[in-house]
Amino acid sequence: MQRITIDPITRLEGHGKIEIFLNDDGSVANTYFQIPELRGFERFCVGRPIEEMAVITGRICGVCPEAHHMAAAKAADAVYHVEIPRPAKLLRELLYSAFYVTDHTTHFYALGGPDFVMGPDAPVAERNILGVIHKVGLEIAGKVLQARKAGHTVIEMIGGRKVHPCTSIPGGLSKGITKEQRDEIEKMGRWAIEFAQFSLKLFGDIVLGNKAYVDLILGDIYTHRTYSIGTVDENNKVNFYDGKVSVVDPEGKRLGKYAASEYTDWIAEHVEPWTYLKFPYLKKVGWKGFVDGKDSGVYFATPLSRLNSADGMATPLAQAEYEKFYKTLGGKPVHQRLTIHWARLIELLYAAERWVELVTDPEITSDNFRTIPTEKPMEGVGIVEAPRGTLTHHYWTDERGIVTKANLIVGTTNNYAPITMSIKKAADSFIKKGVVVSEGILNRVEMAFRAYDPCFGCATHSLPGQMPLQVTIRDARGEVVQVLRQFCD
Amino acid sequence: MSGKPKFAMYWAAACGGCEIAVLNTNEKILDVDANFDVVFWPVAMDAKYKDVEAMEDKSILLTLFNGAIRNDENEHIAHLLRKKSQILVAFGACATQGGIPGLANLSNTKSMIDTAFHTISTDNPDGITPQTTYKMPEGDITIPTIYPAVKSLNQVVPVDYFMPGCPPESHQIAAVIDLVIQVLQGKAQLPLTGAVIGAGNSSVCEECTRTRNEKKIKQFTRIQDFKPDPNLCLLEQGILCCGSATRSGCGAVCPKAAVPCVGCYGATEDSPDQGARLLNAVASVIDSRDPAEIEKILDGIPDPAGMFYRFGMAGSLLRASKAAWKE
Numbered sequence: 049m050q051r052i053t054i055d056p057i058t059r060l061e062g063h064g065k066i067e068i069f070l071n072d073d074g075s076v077a078n079t080y081f082q083i084p085e086l087r088g089f090e091r092f093c094v095g096r097p098i099e100e101m102a103v104i105t106g107r108i109c110g111v112c113p114e115a116h117h118m119a120a121a122k123a124a125d126a127v128y129h130v131e132i133p134r135p136a137k138l139l140r141e142l143l144y145s146a147f148y149v150t151d152h153t154t155h156f157y158a159l160g161g162p163d164f165v166m167g168p169d170a171p172v173a174e175r176n177i178l179g180v181i182h183k184v185g186l187e188i189a190g191k192v193l194q195a196r197k198a199g200h201t202v203i204e205m206i207g208g209r210k211v212h213p214c215t216s217i218p219g220g221l222s223k224g225i226t227k228e229q230r231d232e233i234e235k236m237g238r239w240a241i242e243f244a245q246f247s248l249k250l251f252g253d254i255v256l257g258n259k260a261y262v263d264l265i266l267g268d269i270y271t272h273r274t275y276s277i278g279t280v281d282e283n284n285k286v287n288f289y290d291g292k293v294s295v296v297d298p299e300g301k302r303l304g305k306y307a308a309s310e311y312t313d314w315i316a317e318h319v320e321p322w323t324y325l326k327f328p329y330l331k332k333v334g335w336k337g338f339v340d341g342k343d344s345g346v347y348f349a350t351p352l353s354r355l356n357s358a359d360g361m362a363t364p365l366a367q368a369e370y371e372k373f374y375k376t377l378g379g380k381p382v383h384q385r386l387t388i389h390w391a392r393l394i395e396l397l398y399a400a401e402r403w404v405e406l407v408t409d410p411e412i413t414s415d416n417f418r419t420i421p422t423e424k425p426m427e428g429v430g431i432v433e434a435p436r437g438t439l440t441h442h443y444w445t446d447e448r449g450i451v452t453k454a455n456l457i458v459g460t461t462n463n464y465a466p467i468t469m470s471i472k473k474a475a476d477s478f479i480k481k482g483v484v485v486s487e488g489i490l491n492r493v494e495m496a497f498r499a500y501d502p503c504f505g506c507a508t509h510s511l512p513g514q515m516p517l518q519v520t521i522r523d524a525r526g527e528v529v530q531v532l533r534q535f536c537d
Numbered sequence: 538m539s540g541k542p543k544f545a546m547y548w549a550a551a552c553g554g555c556e557i558a559v560l561n562t563n564e565k566i567l568d569v570d571a572n573f574d575v576v577f578w579p580v581a582m583d584a585k586y587k588d589v590e591a592m593e594d595k596s597i598l599l600t601l602f603n604g605a606i607r608n609d610e611n612e613h614i615a616h617l618l619r620k621k622s623q624i625l626v627a628f629g630a631c632a633t634q635g636g637i638p639g640l641a642n643l644s645n646t647k648s649m650i651d652t653a654f655h656t657i658s659t660d661n662p663d664g665i666t667p668q669t670t671y672k673m674p675e676g677d678i679t680i681p682t683i684y685p686a687v688k689s690l691n692q693v694v695p696v697d698y699f700m701p702g703c704p705p706e707s708h709q710i711a712a713v714i715d716l717v718i719q720v721l722q723g724k725a726q727l728p729l730t731g732a733v734i735g736a737g738n739s740s741v742c743e744e745c746t747r748t749r750n751e752k753k754i755k756q757f758t759r760i761q762d763f764k765p766d767p768n769l770c771l772l773e774q775g776i777l778c779c780g781s782a783t784r785s786g787c788g789a790v791c792p793k794a795a796v797p798c799v800g801c802y803g804a805t806e807d808s809p810d811q812g813a814r815l816l817n818a819v820a821s822v823i824d825s826r827d828p829a830e831i832e833k834i835l836d837g838i839p840d841p842a843g844m845f846y847r848f849g850m851a852g853s854l855l856r857a858s859k860a861a862w863k864e
Contacts, residue, residue: 049675058583061553063610069675077675084610084680086667087550088649090656092640096843099761103799104847107637110554110704128761154560158581193563200561208794210561211554211704215794218761222795316660322671322678326659335660421761442657449759450839455656 060502061111073481079472083325093454098124098445106212113212114147115434119441121216126428128218128421135414136220141289142406143206148399149240150199151435155501157192160389164255169488198236205229220418233407240400248393265386269477273298273340273383275347278354279433285362288433294357300381308429327465338469349437349462351391356381363401369394388499425449434459460502470496542598544573549611550638551604555629556580558704562711597622605631605638606688610681619694627690630703634803635851639687642850642857646683686861689852700735703801709735736786741798745789753824757837771797782815801848810854812845
């Protein structure tokens, strides 16, 4: 059987490969999405001191190390049964909010955005951040850089380093912030709110104002009706740093909420022998295969699923956008996967508002940023919302606090099954008998994948947009029917 | 193509932090764009492996290779990029010395896979583990073979320059970008092949602002168990800080943030093995000549292998424990 191999998947963090097998008539027989790597953190964290998890697991992902840092820190606090002082919670969540601003900005402007700002069929040379800049102006590039810079400045001030934070320790933080830093953080936060509003307006003008995009977004090709999960606070509003995980069925009915220590009652991981990554699913529903529906345990964990699983946003401007979002799309829950791009921008606004809320709390400059644990270490779970999905860290230790066992369910991992389904559905829909498999067609298959923001799509400004590509299409006898090429010799 | 020199950046067994560190040079990235054609950078643009294969040998002027060599795909791409590149830089701790993934060398691959596929939340009653070739109804599909031990880049291909750090700090990356552009303009020369770039020549202690006195350690304490004096050397206070055995260049950011150096910039200029150098440092500050007392003091270091070789296991003289080579 003939096949199209996309290797490696590009514009994401990590490695992946797609194999598309074609029937004799040129339609898709099957599509496989394989993850070819495994580094083994769950094994090599064993033997390491628990306080190092916040630093070691940051290296699972250098795009969202803040997420691993926080999940590991919360797990270590749980291992020691220590409640960190309120100023420490404020500082950690402040760092986390600023991180969300940088990360969601990067994804929208450099990864997801170009498909809409330039269009899915735009020439490859233009369908990237440079094309976006040429179309909407250099001033925008400056704003994007400033948003990233502001966020990473906060991360460094509170977390100690720009990429891999190091200041969370069992019991709190190793340091606090000065009044001068606080003032600067507030100034940047208020600017970030404006930037988020600007980004939502841009999305409204360029995407929602374009009927062709709206049809694409609302269409069936990129739609999957699955369960949604996301962390909510005690008022059932979206919270990235702490709360309980809310699970909602495809019709919007809440199945329940679980605390960190209860995750094994809810989430299990299915195994296939052809990939190094596992497929999480809802235990209470069961694994029924790569299928949609209320009877399938497949769920997704993204900005859209967070909005679906919550009752609203905890800050006023984001809440107004939340209401507008569901009003426009005909109610909750929403399942069209391309709307994740929109949901991401609503979260961007919430993150910026939350940033300002936290930095203006009078306790943010307190020097009561840590307490010394006194209990014997044993076992603990920490859960945060990574930008790309619910992140769970679970450690067992001996009486010295040395890790004896670890279990990690990482953001994008939650989405492995739905991404696989989205890629397959897009391939089935676009690659058909009689259809010329153009570059634009393959890009639409990638758009299915890209909406989930599978970790990082680098917001580089040096994207040349010249994707060297060769697609060979053969008939049932193996005879070459067509060879499409661009930018390759 | 525009006639600008070609640039590539690749990640093997990596985390993406090096890519973010490059991005965090902010406006400097525009200089990269102005001076180079980016021809391969999977995180950022859509060139595929077969496009690199189709390039002429040595047609890429500069390749920054981050990530460790964990499996045969990583090694294959290392050889491929070596062939296609004039200058190959081992970028970041993983490429220069194995990095955090190198901690896997303290156990073995089978144990790693078994652990991952039998965690408490994993539903695997049949004990399935990944197959490097799997027969689907439509055809065979493959995934890479994981090696018994993680390797650094220079353990599989010759490397021109080494840029340490996890990740390399952005101000160092910016300085290296400036240097390369100056070289392109004929205004500067590249350092000698084999050099460490984007880092200093001494240890992190040189950059640390904490006061240092003579050290006499009677006890090692872990960071969560006491609140250290913010102005005094951490090692002096009994916190195991790797700064004395770690190359300078980062600005001692971690001790500044009141946590110990974890050693991510790798061995100092004159040391063939970072862990050995740190072992030396620890031995020399212990304030005792009584073997029983020394044992007790060393009990305060609960994970010597992991703490001394945190980022540099694969690139060290030891490379891996015996367990890595056992089935």
